[in-house]
Amino acid sequence: MKEKLLSDRLITLETTPPKLPTIDPMIEKIKKTEAYKYIDGFTTTDCPLSKLKYNSIIAAYKIQQTFNKKVIATMSMRDRNIIALQSDLLGANDLNVTNILALTGDPAKMSDQPNAKAVVEGSSLKLLEIIRAFNSGMDYAGKEFKIKPKQITPFAVSNSYAKNFSSIEKKIYKKVKNFALGIITQPVYDLEIADKLLEIRDKIRNSFSDERKNFDMILGFFPITKLKTAQFLHSHVPGIYVPDSWIDKLIKAHKISENEEYKVGLELSRNLFNNLQKKHPKIHIMTANRFEIVKELF
Template sequence: MFDTLIDKLENSTYITLETTPGHSPQFSPTVDKIDALGLDKLVDGFSTTDNPLAKLKYNALFAAKMLQDRFNKPVIATMSMRDRNKIALQSDLLGANEVDVRAILALTGDPATISDQPHAKGVFEADSSLLLDIISAFNSGMNYAGKPLTYKPKELYPFAVMNSYAKNPKTLQKKMQKKIKHGAIGIITQPVYDLENAKQLLELKEIANNECCGERKSAELILGVFPITKLRTAQFLAAHVPGINVPDNWIEALRIANANGGADEEYKVGFELSKKLFDELKEYHPKIHLMTANQFQIAKDILV
């Protein structure tokens, strides 16, 4: 299962779809929606998020297990540094390993100060590099303290994330190099909204891989795509989400659509822009992670 995913990442077309577990003790309704739309037949794998924005959600590792069991497709389970120290991180990885949840997206995590849980405190023993280092240790048969594990874990596949835009591109390159140095095999970007941005990121990735080649490490870049179908979404991303660049022409097109045709025209224009971008990116660099905030009909419309 995972060998096929990694082979696609390195040598072929690679499409994964993000799922966000809900504020609920049941993830099965989400799995059922994916099944009903046949999305499992349109992607190479899935991901599960881990309490994004520090809001309480269903566990990402359990959700990954459910998706894998239903569709026999690999799932990248997110693990946030915000909520676990190195003991909990390793314990979760040990349990997940036996049930074959072995692709892990290492994330530092949003601050606990924005949580919906009163007085929640972040752990943050380190940034996501610590989790990548733990995975490297596990793949060598040891825990992070260097003590051999009773049984060597099945191989783990570490992924990381990074911004898609910065005023100084050199900062993006340095962040890529750091993640590659700590063992990430795939780096998923924040949403990309134009082809030139994607080309720049791929150039930076090549430089980062070359800088790390002395350590015989490299990573593939996976372009994040988040369809925009509402003007207010475009405005919010542009104004309030660091590391993303929404082009002015997208915002203007959505503004005109909203003024002339209301919500329906706004959706139509936004979807057309998003679909065109997805198709362009897939043709240029067919390594894409699709994010739709569980709006799975939009995901299907983009993918077909």
């Protein structure tokens, strides 16, 4: 994944493991829709919205084995203390899951499990520090491993929009300072916003003189095919901006029919996806496991 990130093109696809004792049905869906043919790698989420799901690291391993494509496994600070984080990293390393997305995690109060409590010994920055220690051959306590772990490529996340973009810049800088090599953004729906994010990338790159200047941004992309999705993202998800022009067009289409709504949304999404690829062909596709839509974008 590191080589792809440092090259000209990287298209990843997000997968959310199910609340099942197997991910085989999800793998079969990826096969059936042929989504794997259009991408360079995958990510696996880690109990998003604090809902119980299949383990992200084991899911990453099984997807890598099935499709022979690298997977970025998400690890949340919400559910693990420093011991568990390092234990999971050791196991992931043995399974050759060496691309890790460091995430603080959604609040435990959102969980579907009664009285679930968050651990959160620190933000995602602490996991980045732990990964840096592993890459130096040591645990977080500074004790050397008898067998040095395989090099881990660390990723982190960022909002894609803010009224004041300097706040986004500061947060990304802290993550890159802690050696995050890839920054995956929330979905982008405006080319001018993409330009602002890439300007931030360039500015941060120029502030480092070591390997951190090689970090890159992966623009998030979530195709919108329903009016209610556009309205929800625009009004209720912080850090995402959906243009009024998109909502206006979807309102008109919604009044005609459900098929027209889907058609208009897909056209808007496909045009944006193509333009983003021309501008910066490093994109992370999120579909809420609607893998069938991937081939419609290309």
